[in-house]
Amino acid sequence: MTKSVLLVGVGGQGTITASKLLTLGLLESGYDVKMNEIHGMSQRGGSVSSDVRYNDTGKVHSPVISLGGADILVSFEEMEALRWCDYVKPEGAIIVSTERIAGLPIMTGRMEYPEGIVDELKKVAKTVLAIDGPAEAEKIGNSRVTNVILLGVIVKYMGLENIDWHKIIRENIKPAFIDLNIKAFELGKTLLDR
Amino acid sequence: MRRLLTGNEAVARGVWEAGAGYAAAYPGTPSTEILENIAMYDKKDITAEWAPNEKVAVESSLGASMAGIRSFVSMKCVGVNASADPWMCMSYSGCNAGMVIAVADEPGQQSSGQTAQDNRTFFKFAKYPFFEPSDSQEAKDMVKEAFRISEASDTAVAVRLTTRVCHSKTIVELEDRQEYEPRNYERNPAKYVPVPGHSPALLEKVMSKADRLREYSENTPFNREEIYDTKIGIICSGVSYCYAKEVFGENASYLKIGFLNPIPMNKIRAFAQKVDKLYIIEETDPIIEDEVRLAGIPCHGKDVLPKTGELLPDVLREKILGVEIPKVDVDRGKILPRPPMLCSGCPHRGFFYELGKLKNVMVSSDIGCYTLAWGEPFHTGDAGICMGSSLSVGHGFKKGMDKKNGNTKVVSVLGDSTFLHTGVQSLMTAVYNNSDTVNVILDNRITAMTGQQENPSSGLTAQGDAAVETDIPALCRALGVKHIVTVNPNDLPAVRTALKEALAREGEGPSVIITRWPCVLKKLSQADKEEFPSLYADKYDIDKDKCIGCKQCLKVGCPAITFNSETKTAEINDDCKGCTVCCQVCPKQAMYIKEARA
Ligand SMILES: Cc1ncc(C[n+]2csc(CCOP(=O)(O)OP(=O)(O)O)c2C)c(N)n1
Ligand code: SF4
Ligand code: SF4
Numbered sequence: 001m002t003k004s005v006l007l008v009g010v011g012g013q014g015t016i017t018a019s020k021l022l023t024l025g026l027l028e029s030g031y032d033v034k035m036n037e038i039h040g041m042s043q044r045g046g047s048v049s050s051d052v053r054y055n056d057t058g059k060v061h062s063p064v065i066s067l068g069g070a071d072i073l074v075s076f077e078e079m080e081a082l083r084w085c086d087y088v089k090p091e092g093a094i095i096v097s098t099e100r101i102a103g104l105p106i107m108t109g110r111m112e113y114p115e116g117i118v119d120e121l122k123k124v125a126k127t128v129l130a131i132d133g134p135a136e137a138e139k140i141g142n143s144r145v146t147n148v149i150l151l152g153v154i155v156k157y158m159g160l161e162n163i164d165w166h167k168i169i170r171e172n173i174k175p176a177f178i179d180l181n182i183k184a185f186e187l188g189k190t191l192l193d194r
Numbered sequence: 195m196r197r198l199l200t201g202n203e204a205v206a207r208g209v210w211e212a213g214a215g216y217a218a219a220y221p222g223t224p225s226t227e228i229l230e231n232i233a234m235y236d237k238k239d240i241t242a243e244w245a246p247n248e249k250v251a252v253e254s255s256l257g258a259s260m261a262g263i264r265s266f267v268s269m270k271c272v273g274v275n276a277s278a279d280p281w282m283c284m285s286y287s288g289c290n291a292g293m294v295i296a297v298a299d300e301p302g303q304q305s306s307g308q309t310a311q312d313n314r315t316f317f318k319f320a321k322y323p324f325f326e327p328s329d330s331q332e333a334k335d336m337v338k339e340a341f342r343i344s345e346a347s348d349t350a351v352a353v354r355l356t357t358r359v360c361h362s363k364t365i366v367e368l369e370d371r372q373e374y375e376p377r378n379y380e381r382n383p384a385k386y387v388p389v390p391g392h393s394p395a396l397l398e399k400v401m402s403k404a405d406r407l408r409e410y411s412e413n414t415p416f417n418r419e420e421i422y423d424t425k426i427g428i429i430c431s432g433v434s435y436c437y438a439k440e441v442f443g444e445n446a447s448y449l450k451i452g453f454l455n456p457i458p459m460n461k462i463r464a465f466a467q468k469v470d471k472l473y474i475i476e477e478t479d480p481i482i483e484d485e486v487r488l489a490g491i492p493c494h495g496k497d498v499l500p501k502t503g504e505l506l507p508d509v510l511r512e513k514i515l516g517v518e519i520p521k522v523d524v525d526r527g528k529i530l531p532r533p534p535m536l537c538s539g540c541p542h543r544g545f546f547y548e549l550g551k552l553k554n555v556m557v558s559s560d561i562g563c564y565t566l567a568w569g570e571p572f573h574t575g576d577a578g579i580c581m582g583s584s585l586s587v588g589h590g591f592k593k594g595m596d597k598k599n600g601n602t603k604v605v606s607v608l609g610d611s612t613f614l615h616t617g618v619q620s621l622m623t624a625v626y627n628n629s630d631t632v633n634v635i636l637d638n639r640i641t642a643m644t645g646q647q648e649n650p651s652s653g654l655t656a657q658g659d660a661a662v663e664t665d666i667p668a669l670c671r672a673l674g675v676k677h678i679v680t681v682n683p684n685d686l687p688a689v690r691t692a693l694k695e696a697l698a699r700e701g702e703g704p705s706v707i708i709t710r711w712p713c714v715l716k717k718l719s720q721a722d723k724e725e726f727p728s729l730y731a732d733k734y735d736i737d738k739d740k741c742i743g744c745k746q747c748l749k750v751g752c753p754a755i756t757f758n759s760e761t762k763t764a765e766i767n768d769d770c771k772g773c774t775v776c777c778q779v780c781p782k783q784a785m786y787i788k789e790a791r792a
Contacts, residue, residue, distance in 0.1 A: 037361050120528060124522045
């Protein structure tokens, strides 16, 4: 069975690193893997997404996730979760980090950041988990590891604990940040039980 | 070794494995990373160059092939338009050592959105055989095969990519580099000098080439059948194959077309006889479909499928299987647009803030990060058709308005890379044919929009060697421009003065304003650090007690400034790069230095 993980956010939030670690782990386990990225233009601030699809027994065909096709939607930003919600399966999960990043119409003061997004998300998928990613990350010492916390959530939800993720982190993260990232990953694995 | 590579990385790997020794490109999404990756291989193996434009890249690559070295070019879809001349003529001459050109089309117009042109039509028109990979492994295999076919048929061979193939990572088996024995060069004017005496024979050769390639097309495993259930038969190419397999799996049979021009019509006819109903799925134009219909084979294609955009699995499900696309019921009013915006500290910001304030000015813009100034909050830029067009469109607009005795002033703007791409000749016409236009070269020291590639005026080559810099002011002077000023775009009074003075001149021909300040994402060279010592200076914040909430600073559209609706004051976040543009627009001088430069 092909499984689909959709990671979305705003340019510069670290979605790319999270999906890269995820695909490396899946590759190492011998799964077929495809990943598709839309990273917009050079400038900061656009909406970004990365589709990760894998299959433990057969081949992955399309690199792109279909509407209603994602087992899990992981959003690094609150409003982005709603933008991409059509892609998640009704029986799937939405994990949203409630960090808010204002787009141009909000910055110029023309619009306000919308409220009640998490309530909307609850209409879409069976499991909805909202976490304050940067605050969780701050608790273990560095707000920049939100992406690896979210990787931990994905691994737990998708039942991928058989893969040696600590090894993947050790091989791909700068030595000084390995312990921090392993802590972040372990924290992520516990969040679904809250 | 198995690796996950993007299509672009795989193409680069294929070029290297094929033993190629020369590659040239001009950046353009989604093709840019191909040359960036080739540039990472050992310079002793392969030379990788950024050319000033695609025409130059194709011509240099032909030269390398003539010399006997396998050569490669990559470009985005519209790059074909900029280089059509050598493409057309080279198809008659052919080449010597293998020559491969990768072209990345954008059926979904995800990034630049200028055109969704399907260059397979161009390849047919210009008489090039081409490959169409569906994933990264095929991209690498087909590039290597394309070099072989190029040599066997004495023609450059194209590889047609699309955004999803370029940017998707799929598993690739790596191989070693083949040692390539360079070919001899022998002078052969009958081949490379297409005077009337030579051309008919060359055209004859092109035609007989096509016959030999037809045989290849019928026999190559890159055009292959997969027979499962035969109620539905699908002929598909490129990534459409992956989409079709995703939707139909083993409930349909496939004829996957990986090589075209000529088309394997016997194979197609045989396949059509095996299946009950035939569909042709290709992005975007009906290239295969038209030929199949012409051959009298009944099929479905663009009669049921959309004529534009990508043919994603959702589209195939809806249009062929009639499956309704699930839409969930949420309040979509809560999804606000998130358009791309100039980075905090972008050197274009100060210039466009001032330009946007001018009335009765037509702004002829171009293609680059500064194109974004057309929208919120600057609303500046009346046109921006294709690279290098701003100065010539502005020139013609001015001539047209003069004919009508209109008094509209024209300011034409373009970046350093775009100026050197094709803008130089446009400035030449403004001088030669004498228009009173103001021509602005936004010199941010790099080709920014496509991800900070070096260019002839940035001081480094693609492989990181120091390079002679094109001197832009000297170049403008040599073209005959009389008034040239260089300003720091973050210095608003200086920008204002430069624009005012230039616009006030009448009857003195075109003038040039050069704004010179590096893109914030540029990796700074030693020369940059010396020239711009105050770069990445202090971080600023806003004094809540001084701020009166007038929102003037929000009009510079900086991602580092937000408005706190509770305290009714503006705030600056950690993204501040210290460009000081906002400090210059605040009527209360509310900004202060929070963190001084080390
Ligand atoms: C013919 C053609 N080739 C390549 C591109 C891709 N492209 C779009 S903008 C751009 C670079 C613009 O650089 P510059 O003019 O220096 O402006 P900047 O983005 O640095 O502000 C390129 C290469 C294109 N649109 N058309
Ligand atoms: S990439 Fe450079 S030129 Fe482009 S918006 Fe950002 S700072 Fe400006
Ligand atoms: S311009 Fe000055 S006073 Fe006005 S909102 Fe911005 S910081 Fe406050």
